[in-house]
Amino acid sequence: KLTKSSVAKFIKKAKHGKYFTAKVPYGFNYADNNTIITDDSPDDQHGMHVAGIIGANGTGSNPATSVVGVAPEAQLLAMKVFTNSDTSSTTGTTTIVAAVEDSAKIGADVLNMSLGSTSGNQTLDDPEQAAVKNANDSGTAAVISAGNSGTTGSKTEGVNKDYYGLDDLETVGSPGTSRGATTVASAENSKVTTQAVTISDGTAFTLGPEAIRLSSNDYTQAFNKKKFYVVKDANGNLSTGNASDYTTDVKGKIAIVKRGSLTFTDKQQYAQAAGAAGLIIVNNQNTTVPLTSILLNAGFPTFGLSGVTGQKLVDWVTAHPDDALTVTIALTLLDNAVYAADPMSTFTSYGPVSDLSFKPDITAPGGNIWSTQNNNGYTNMSGTSMASPFVAGSQALLKQAMTNKNNKFYSYYTKLKGSKLTDFIKTVEMNTAQPINDSKHSNAIVSPRRQGAGMVDVKAAIDALENNPSTVVSANGYPAVELKYFTSTSKTFTLTFTNPTKKTLTYTMDSNEDINAVYTSATEPSTGVLYDVKIDGASITTKQKISVKAGKTSKVTFSLNLPTTFDQQKFVEGYLNFKGNDGSRLNIPYMGFFGDWNRESIVDPVNGIAFSPDEGNTGTIPLLVSKAAGKIYY
Numbered sequence: 001k002l003t004k005s006s007v008a009k010f011i012k013k014a015k016h017g018k019y020f021t022a023k024v025p026y027g028f029n030y031a032d033n034n035t036i037i038t039d040d041s042p043d044d045q046h047g048m049h050v051a052g053i054i055g056a057n058g059t060g061s062n063p064a065t066s067v068v069g070v071a072p073e074a075q076l077l078a079m080k081v082f083t084n085s086d087t088s089s090t091t092g093t094t095t096i097v098a099a100v101e102d103s104a105k106i107g108a109d110v111l112n113m114s115l116g117s118t119s120g121n122q123t124l125d126d127p128e129q130a131a132v133k134n135a136n137d138s139g140t141a142a143v144i145s146a147g148n149s150g151t152t153g154s155k156t157e158g159v160n161k162d163y164y165g166l167d168d169l170e171t172v173g174s175p176g177t178s179r180g181a182t183t184v185a186s187a188e189n190s191k192v193t194t195q196a197v198t199i200s201d202g203t204a205f206t207l208g209p210e211a212i213r214l215s216s217n218d219y220t221q222a223f224n225k226k227k228f229y230v231v232k233d234a235n236g237n238l239s240t241g242n243a244s245d246y247t248t249d250v251k252g253k254i255a256i257v258k259r260g261s262l263t264f265t266d267k268q269q270y271a272q273a274a275g276a277a278g279l280i281i282v283n284n285q286n287t288t289v290p291l292t293s294i295l296l297n298a299g300f301p302t303f304g305l306s307g308v309t310g311q312k313l314v315d316w317v318t319a320h321p322d323d324a325l326t327v328t329i330a331l332t333l334l335d336n337a338v339y340a341a342d343p344m345s346t347f348t349s350y351g352p353v354s355d356l357s358f359k360p361d362i363t364a365p366g367g368n369i370w371s372t373q374n375n376n377g378y379t380n381m382s383g384t385s386m387a388s389p390f391v392a393g394s395q396a397l398l399k400q401a402m403t404n405k406n407n408k409f410y411s412y413y414t415k416l417k418g419s420k421l422t423d424f425i426k427t428v429e430m431n432t433a434q435p436i437n438d439s440k441h442s443n444a445i446v447s448p449r450r451q452g453a454g455m456v457d458v459k460a461a462i463d464a465l466e467n468n469p470s471t472v473v474s475a476n477g478y479p480a481v482e483l484k485y486f487t488s489t490s491k492t493f494t495l496t497f498t499n500p501t502k503k504t505l506t507y508t509m510d511s512n513e514d515i516n517a518v519y520t521s522a523t524e525p526s527t528g529v530l531y532d533v534k535i536d537g538a539s540i541t542t543k544q545k546i547s548v549k550a551g552k553t554s555k556v557t558f559s560l561n562l563p564t565t566f567d568q569q570k571f572v573e574g575y576l577n578f579k580g581n582d583g584s585r586l587n588i589p590y591m592g593f594f595g596d597w598n599r600e601s602i603v604d605p606v607n608g609i610a611f612s613p614d615e616g617n618t619g620t621i622p623l624l625v626s627k628a629a630g631k632i633y634y
Contacts, residue, residue, distance in 0.1 A: 027078030052372030070393025112392035114385035120174020145384035147173035147349030161528035186366025193370035196332035222301035223327035241267035251275035282310025364390035483592020499548035537563035568595035
């Protein structure tokens with residue numbers, strides 16, 4: 001661990017930074033050039049949330065008020081790269097590079113970067129990616145968030161959809177596109193710690209608990225023991241909250257309105273002006289998904305309800321207009337309704353990189369994560385920014401397992417230096433990851449372009465390090481097979497198996513039809529949602545026996561075969577899973593494009609005549625063409 005004296009030596013040489021505590025031995029605000037390392041945002045503190053996921057060491061019995069991180073005893077370096085300026089809360093390449101370089105110089109084992117710019121390339125011409133490589137070369141592992149932009153084909157939604165039928169849907173961000181980085185996609189937490197509401201009449205009627213977004217924590221008691229009022233429009237239907245739909249009967253009561261037409265803050269304004277004591281907004285979709293993604297004014301008691309729960313409340317209040325209800329709002333551990341619909345976070349950015357290099361690398365929980373805030377606070381946040389620190393913390397645990405002198409492979413690990421060390425840690429995590437299946441689409445795999453090698457399995461990775469750290473990589477050394485683009489229905493590739501144990505290992509390839517089938521991408525016509533489907537008649541086989549002698553490597557050639565009826569301009573992807581004769585398992589994803597990857601236009605065709613001097617058009621686009629008159633209007 002870093003000591004006060006070792007940090008003092010670094011500060012003397014760097015001429016900046018400060019020692020804070022044994023837990024946070026070094027920190028510096030690289031954006032503002034000072035030692036104010038806390039985020040002064042009045043809302044959510046992103047960096048504090050990330051730090052808690054990595055290394056919070058709460059000791060209390062209540063997880064809602066005592067968070068425990070992935071590596072609770074890890075030291076944290078506070079390398080702040082976003083300015084505290086109220087006018088420009090941003091960062092820049094020079095700032096990021098300086099923080100990355102210092103992290104490596106001071107001896108960080110793992111570097112987490114929950115940041116990035118959408119749709120990056122993979123190139124060392126990018127100073128941030130070059131800095132990441134330099135950090136890897138010094139032995140500092142880099143873990144980076146993939147991004148929260150979904151696909152390029154999802155209009156402005158930034159989700160798992162394709163409305164345009166594009167080949168290239170990637171949005172994975174830079175520097176997450178860095179070759180040596182472990183780039184992390186986001187999955188939903190199966191449980192969510194959040195404010196939840198329970199509504200009851202004290203006898204037979206009870207709703208909830210259901211997750212909510214309360215306009216302010218000051219209003220947890222504002223709805224309790226109040227009467228409710230259903231706001232109706234001129235047709236007698238639940239109103240969207242127009243000012244003209246309120247009557248004097250709402251005074252002192254909790255108003256209930258429907259989502260739509262007005263902004264959430266306008267709904268609040270009109271309810272408050274009408275004399276309501278508070279406001280409940282019912283989602284306009286008939287689902288059980290909580291209405292939590294809403295922007296509210298903190299000055300008026302308000303929260304939202306799902307369409308199903310809200311309608312039940314409307315029905316009850318309509319039948320019992322004079323009864324007051326007991327409303328309890330408290331932190332509660334609930335099932336995550338979003339997880340049931342899609343275990344992956346809808347926002348997680350798609351790969352691959354634009355040159356078909358494999359990204360993202362792995363998935364971790366990033367949707368609905370409860371973690372630390374300033375001043376002993378806690379909150380729920382979502383993003384690949386939350387998934388990345390989970391993997392960063394896990395890699396700290398792997399590094400700890402490798403430096404344990406009682407580990408029987410300790411001498412093997414001590415020989416790994418620089419990028420060989422960081423690549424090995426990444427490979428072990430990817431080889432032991434668990435691919436996620438899509439229960440909504442015949443239990444097919446979730447695309448590797450979305451989840452990478454699968455969900456990180458920290459226990460499996462540490463077990464491998466302690467019992468059998470054998471690995472499998474592609475011919476270029478990457479723990480994923482990059483088929484790039486090809487046009488032949490048969491393609492071969494080579495895997496390299498490494499066995500550092502003292503016994504010969506033999507492997508068999510799983511025949512699980514869900515995991516080991518060959519897949520391609522498909523789109524739901526009505527929704528645009530992307531999913532994977534099996535390619536009938538496709539297979540991956542090898543004629544070689546997979547046997548690896550003790551302390552040796554073995555190269556095995558595999559053949560991918562596609563049916564002649566399979567159309568071009570489609571992705572081909574999947575997972576290969578191998579079981580060793582000692583019970584160990586290895587997982588490696590593969591991905592490529594069947595067709596001409598460069599065929600898709602970079603620029604859309606011009607809608608009209610771009611240049612026609614004979615018609616008086618010297619570069620503008622015609623807005624109206626009259627064939628009858630033979631005229632073009634601009």
